[in-house]
Every structure is written in structure tokens, then in C-alpha cells.
Amino acid sequence: xxxxxxxxxxxxxxxxxxxxxxxxxxxxxxxxxxxxxxxxxxxxxxxxxxxxxxxxxxxxxxxxxxxxxxxxxxxxxxxxxxxxxxxxxxxxxxxxxxxxxxxxxxxxxxxxxxxxxxxxxxxxxxxxxxxxxxxxxxxxxxxxxxxxxxxxxxxxxxxxxxxxxxxxxxxxxxxxxxxxxxxxxxxxxxxxxxxxxxxxxxxxxxxxxxxxxxxxxxxxxxxxxxxxxxxxxxxxxxxxxxxxxxxxxxxxxxxxxxxxxxxxxxxxxxxxxxxxxxxxxxxxxxxxxxxxxxxxxxxxxxxxxxxxxxxxxxxxxxxxxxxxxxx
Amino acid sequence: xxxxxxxxxxxxxxxxxxxxxxxxxxxxxxxxxxxxxxxxxxxxxxxxxxxxxxxxxxxxxxxxxxxxxxxxxxxxxxxxxxxxxxxxxxxxxxxxxxxxxxxxxxxxxxxxxxxxxxxxxxxxxxxxxxxxxxxxxxxxxxxxxxxxxxxxxxxxxxxxxxxxxxxxxxxxxxxxxxxxxxxxxxxxxxxxxxxxxxxxxxxxxxxxxxxxxxxxxxxxxxxxxxxxxxxxxxxxxxxxxxxxxxxxxxxxxxxxxx
Numbered sequence: 001x002x003x004x005x006x007x008x009x010x011x012x013x014x015x016x017x018x019x020x021x022x023x024x025x026x027x028x029x030x031x032x033x034x035x036x037x038x039x040x041x042x043x044x045x046x047x048x049x050x051x052x053x054x055x056x057x058x059x060x061x062x063x064x065x066x067x068x069x070x071x072x073x074x075x076x077x078x079x080x081x082x083x084x085x086x087x088x089x090x091x092x093x094x095x096x097x098x099x100x101x102x103x104x105x106x107x108x109x110x111x112x113x114x115x116x117x118x119x120x121x122x123x124x125x126x127x128x129x130x131x132x133x134x135x136x137x138x139x140x141x142x143x144x145x146x147x148x149x150x151x152x153x154x155x156x157x158x159x160x161x162x163x164x165x166x167x168x169x170x171x172x173x174x175x176x177x178x179x180x181x182x183x184x185x186x187x188x189x190x191x192x193x194x195x196x197x198x199x200x201x202x203x204x205x206x207x208x209x210x211x212x213x214x215x216x217x218x219x220x221x222x223x224x225x226x227x228x229x230x231x232x233x234x235x236x237x238x239x240x241x242x243x244x245x246x247x248x249x250x251x252x253x254x255x256x257x258x259x260x261x262x263x264x265x266x267x268x269x270x271x272x273x274x275x276x277x278x279x280x281x282x283x284x285x286x287x288x289x290x291x292x293x294x295x296x297x298x299x300x301x302x303x304x305x306x307x308x309x310x311x312x313x314x315x316x317x318x319x320x321x322x323x324x325x326x327x
Numbered sequence: 328x329x330x331x332x333x334x335x336x337x338x339x340x341x342x343x344x345x346x347x348x349x350x351x352x353x354x355x356x357x358x359x360x361x362x363x364x365x366x367x368x369x370x371x372x373x374x375x376x377x378x379x380x381x382x383x384x385x386x387x388x389x390x391x392x393x394x395x396x397x398x399x400x401x402x403x404x405x406x407x408x409x410x411x412x413x414x415x416x417x418x419x420x421x422x423x424x425x426x427x428x429x430x431x432x433x434x435x436x437x438x439x440x441x442x443x444x445x446x447x448x449x450x451x452x453x454x455x456x457x458x459x460x461x462x463x464x465x466x467x468x469x470x471x472x473x474x475x476x477x478x479x480x481x482x483x484x485x486x487x488x489x490x491x492x493x494x495x496x497x498x499x500x501x502x503x504x505x506x507x508x509x510x511x512x513x514x515x516x517x518x519x520x521x522x523x524x525x526x527x528x529x530x531x532x533x534x535x536x537x538x539x540x541x542x543x544x545x546x547x548x549x550x551x552x553x554x555x556x557x558x559x560x561x562x563x564x565x566x567x568x569x570x571x572x573x574x575x576x577x578x579x580x581x582x583x584x585x
Binding site: 072076096097098100101102103104105107108109111112113114115116117131133135136137138139140141142143144145146147148149187188189190191192193194195196199200203205209233234235251252257258265266276277280287288289291295300302303304305306307308309310313314317318321322325 | 340341343345347350352420421422425448451452453454455456457458460461462464465466467468469470482485486487488489490491492493494495496497500507544545546547548549550551552553554560561562563565567568569571572573574575576578579580582584585
């Protein structure tokens with residue numbers, strides 16, 4: 001195998017490089033260090049070189065920057081050309097809407113195998129290739145996916161790897177490539193991004209504290225009390241699939257395999273049994289607290305602290321305690 | 328206008344029984360159904376066909392049993408359907424699947440718009456739409472939660488983080504549809520009768536003529552492993568539920584968790 005180095009495709013937004021790209025940069029840096037390879041940030045778009053410092057600050061050894069029109073097909077065209085020229089070992093991409101599109105397009109154009117929505121990646125013991133781990137059967141099992149082509153491509157949701165401080169490196173090599181994008185490849189037009197209040201409120205991926213409710217809430221009224229508790233502790237509200245299906249809360253707040261992956265500093269689950277798909281979306285939280293009436297609920301297996309109690313008593317009690325603390 | 332919708336038969340994933348101790352997977356209790364997002368893709372296809380004038384064809388790749396979901400599609404208003412099956416298609420990864428679908432599109436098309444669900448509940452890769460678009464060389468509007476017709480194509484909105492992205496493409500295009508995009512209609516009497524009578528041709532590799540390279544999966548599941556169990560934590564006891572809640576609040580404060 002002649003393919004070398006771990007690449008991360010940086011996704012740029014108006015506010016800079018997306019968090020998931022930095023999480024993957026740190027992961028790539030650690031994989032590269034383990035195996036004597038380099039970790040490279042691939043930045044394609046308007047003002048590509050500006051992201052170089054951010055890349056080094058998150059462990060990149062080198063940066064390949066290509067100035068081009070910010071469009072999905074332009075990026076896809078450029079990325080294929082870069083892959084052809086540099087022949088990387090692996091390519092890590094964030095599982096955002098943009099990342100899903102470009103990972104699929106590049107895999108198809110370069111005839112590369114891909115593992116989607118992975119939860120981990122590590123070099124195989126044989127030294128050839130990588131082991132990509134991804135949930136299967138709603139997360140009841142994990143599939144160890146092996147890819148037979150290079151570059152091996154994998155996508156990861158935001159929050160799978162944690163951003164850590166102190167992973168920075170001195171500024172390394174910055175390669176500026178010029179690649180022309182023929183107008184004929186530009187078929188999809190990006191017409192803009194509009195922030196949305198409701199979606200921003202439901203952005204539990206960035207919350208440091210999550211108060212989550214499940215079937216045990218029993219009613220809309222009980223579930224709604226979680227918002228008050230969340231506001232008191234400076235957190236946001238998440239939910240299990242059961243609560244979403246009961247209609248108490250929008251799907252954008254669903255935690256789990258078919259919802260969002262969250263890694264807050266504190267997760268408190270009320271009336272959540274701990275079904276495997278849900279647990280897969282929150283088990284990497286720093287501290288997990290479970291409140292459930294069933295002492296055998298699966299969630300207690302993952303909880304750092306738990307109480308076997310009725311949330312209908314516990315939630316109002318906690319609200320009154322935190323209110324009292326606030327004076 | 329010719330419109331295509333791709334549908335997939337999936338197992339009711341939540342009903343699959345898995346014994347993690349013995350790693351046995353029992354599918355016998357799990358029924359089969361149309362992938363949930365695909366029903367919304369059919370609805371989108373029929374809506375666009377109604378607005379622009381045209382007919383909708385459905386294609387599914389899979390065994391005999393997936394004729395059921397193609398008949399369901401016809402009951403909803405789809406005009407005709409094809410089923411793709413061949414021993415050589417078994418175990419296809421996403422690229423092989425996209426290759427097979429493209430061959431079927433070349434044979435039965437061309438189509439102005441191709442709709443499919445944005446994700447499936449069994450494979451959960453969400454790769455097919457964008458791969459097909461790349462192979463066909465047409466635009467891709469993925470993850471649509473809202474679809475509108477323009478003069479020469481479609482415009483969609485999709486959720487991305489704290490907001491919505493808006494994208495547009497001209498025909499021909501591929502559009503992948505989420506469950507937020509529309510409400511699925513009920514089949515009418517005419518549709519039900521058409522579904523009963525429909526003859527659904529089968530296309531195998533004798534007709535699609537894909538070579539060995541196009542049918543070679545580039546990724547494989549080497550093994551299935553159980554998720555790691557975490558260490559058991561501390562259960563706080565107390566004198567009644569309110570007291571337990573107080574102890575929990577104290578623990579949160581003592582450990583500076585907020």
C-alpha cells in the first residue's frame with residue numbers, strides 16, 4: 001500500500017470551520033501519530049488558506065488549501081483531483097448535510113469504499129487498512145467495516161469525538177493548489193442559509209447540560225416541566241424516541257441512532273428506560289444521571305448516578321430546590 | 328415529464344431480536360415494510376408529476392417480497408414499476424447498489440427527476456441519492472424537508488444545524504426526501520385496483536449487463552460486535568422520592584456538575 005496520511009475535509013461556515021471538522025482533525029492527528037503518518041486538513045472554498053491556523057491549532061501537520069467557489073460540486077471536483085494527486089490513506093468527513101453529499105459523490109467518482117456514521121476508527125492489527133466501527137441494528141450491535149480501496153472514507157456525526165484543549169501544533173506545511181472547476185460540474189445551486197429560532201433552540205448537540213425526557217413523563221404537561229428545569233440549570237431539553245412518537249416534543253430534540261448524538265458535560269434522563277438506540281446517542285456524556293421508577297431499567301447500567309424514583313415527584317422537587325438556590 | 332421514485336423494502340428493525348451473549352440475530356419476528364421515508368418520496372414524486380404534468384415510475388431492488396411495496400406505490404398513483412433482482416446483486420454495498428440502479432435508469436429512462444428517501448432504517452447510510460447523482464452527472468437536492476417547483480427544476484429546504492439551507496437544481500436531478508417534507512396520501516379505489524392488476528417486470532443482470540467491477544462491493548462487514556458495557560454507577564437512596572431528589576441535587580452541586 002502506497003497511500004499515505006490521514007485527511008480531514010474541513011467544512012466552512014460563515015462563522016468559521018465547523019466543529020465536527022475540528023473533532024475529526026484531532027482524531028486524525030492521533031491516528032497519524034500512532035502510525036507514523038501525517039494529518040492533513042483539506043480546505044476547499046472561499047478564503048481556504050485562512051483556516052490553516054485553526055487546522056494547526058487542532059493537530060494538523062499540513063494543510064492543503066484550494067481557493068474556489070463555495071459550492072458542493074466544486075468541492076467534490078477539487079477533492080477528487082487532490083485524491084488522485086496525493087493518494088491519501090484515509091479521508092474523514094463530518095456527517096453534516098454537506099458532508100453526506102460530498103462523501104457519497106467522491107466515493108462514487110473515485111470508486112472508493114465508505115463507512116458512514118462511524119463511532120470509531122482504528123488501524124487494523126495487520127497494519128493494512130482500517131477498522132471502521134458503526135452502529136448496526138439500531139445500535140444493538142456494531143459492525144466492524146473493512147474497506148478494500150484507498151482512500152478509505154469514513155463519516156462521523158458531530159460529537160462522536162470530543163474536542164480537547166492542548167492538541168495544537170506549530171504551523172506546518174501549507175500547500176496552495178490551484179484547480180480549475182469546469183462550469184459543467186456545477187449542477188446544484190446553494191441559495192443560502194437562514195438561521196431559524198426553533199431549530200436553534202433544538203440544537204442540543206452544542207448543549208453543555210441536557211435534561212432528557214422519555215415515555216415515563218406520561219403526558220405533555222409533565223414533559224413540558226423539563227424546560228423549566230433545563231432553564232434553571234442552563235441546559236437544553238432532549239428526548240427519547242418514545243417521547244417524540246408520543247407527540248410531546250419535536251423530532252429535532254431526539255437523541256439516539258435515528259436522532260442526534262450528544263456529549264454534554266451533564267445528561268439527566270427522566271423516565272427513559274435506556275433502549276439501546278437512545279443510549280448510543282448519549283453514552284459519551286461526561287456525567288450521566290438517571291431517574292426511573294424501574295430499578296432494572298437499562299439506563300442505570302450507563303448512569304454515574306441514579307435514583308429509583310418517580311419523576312412526577314422528582315422534577316418539581318428539583319425545580320423548587322434550584323429556584324431556592326437562585327434566591 | 329418522466330419521474331422515477333426508488334423504494335426499498337426494509338425489516339422492522341426495532342423488532343429484530345438480538346441476543347448479545349450468543350450474537351444470534353433473529354429476524355423471524357420482524358415483519359417487512361416500505362422504508363418510511365420512501366413513502367414521502369412517492370408523495371413528492373406524485374405531487375411534482377401533478378404540477379408539471381407527467382407520470383411516475385417506481386423501481387425497487389430486492390427479492391420477490393418487495394413486489395408488495397411496488398404494488399403499494401401503484402395504489403398511491405404510480406403508473407408502472409420494475410423490480411431489480413439477481414444473485415449477483417446480493418450483498419451489494421452502496422456503490423454497487425447505485426451502479427445497479429443507474430443501469431436500470433439507463434434502461435427504463437431517461438427521467439427528468441428521481442426521488443428517493445433520504446435514508447433507510449436498515450442500512451442507514453443515506454448514500455444512494457448523491458451517489459446516483461454523481462454517476463448520472465446531474466444535480467442532487469438531498470434531505471429535503473420542503474420541495475417547490477421552479478420553472479426548470481426544483482428548489483428545496485433542508486435542516487442544517489441551527490437553520491435551513493436552500494438549494495436548487497434544474498432537471499434532470501435527484502432529490503432525496505425526509506419525512507418532514509409532506510403528508511402521504513391514502514390510496515384510492517382506482518389505485519388499489521391498478522395495484523392488483525399490475526404486472527411488474529423483473530430486470531436481472533442479463534438485461535442490465537453490469538460487469539464484475541461494477542458489482543464488486545468495496546466495503547464489507549468483517550464482524551458484528553456487541554457495544555461495550557459501561558461501569559455501573561452509584562444509586563442514591565433516600566427517604567421517599569422527594570428526599571432522593573434532594574440528594575440528587577446535592578450530588579450535582581457537590582460535584583460542580585452545573
